[in-house]
């Protein structure tokens with residue numbers, strides 16, 4: 001049986017339930033019913049504005065955003081689905097840190113809720129570099145359904161792979 005790589009950290013009974021849904025061909029419909037809202041964040045410029053707007057609302061005082069782009073080469077799971085890079089630049093005598101945020105291209109086509117979840121994840125890293133308690137508290141502050149969305153995103157990515165394997 002194939003490993004469910006996006007659900008590797010979840011208990012066996014959860015994985016078994018997901019396998020059942022896949023075998024019955026129901027996982028896609030279940031997700032489509034729950035997440036039917038697309039988003040209009042198509043370009044890197046639109047992505048930058050989207051991220052900046054969420055940052056202004058929740059994390060106004062943290063370091064300024066650097067580059068924000070969709071990255072087609074990004075391995076989705078490499079760093080919990082997105083990536084964040086700290087870029088330090090010397091400006092005069094001051095060291096100024098800004099942050100680059102790269103979002104895997106799969107999120108361009110994903111439902112609106114999943115884009116928000118991944119952006120919230122990356123924004124929380126502006127303040128917390130580890131996936132610790134403070135990190136998840138920040139995520140929940142920006143998106144109260146964060147944990148459910150992260151789980152469902154894992155289902156969504158699993159379903160995408162199932163679909164590709166069958167195509």
Ligand SMILES: [Zn+2]
Nearest residue numbers: 079080121125
């Ligand atoms: Zn992370």
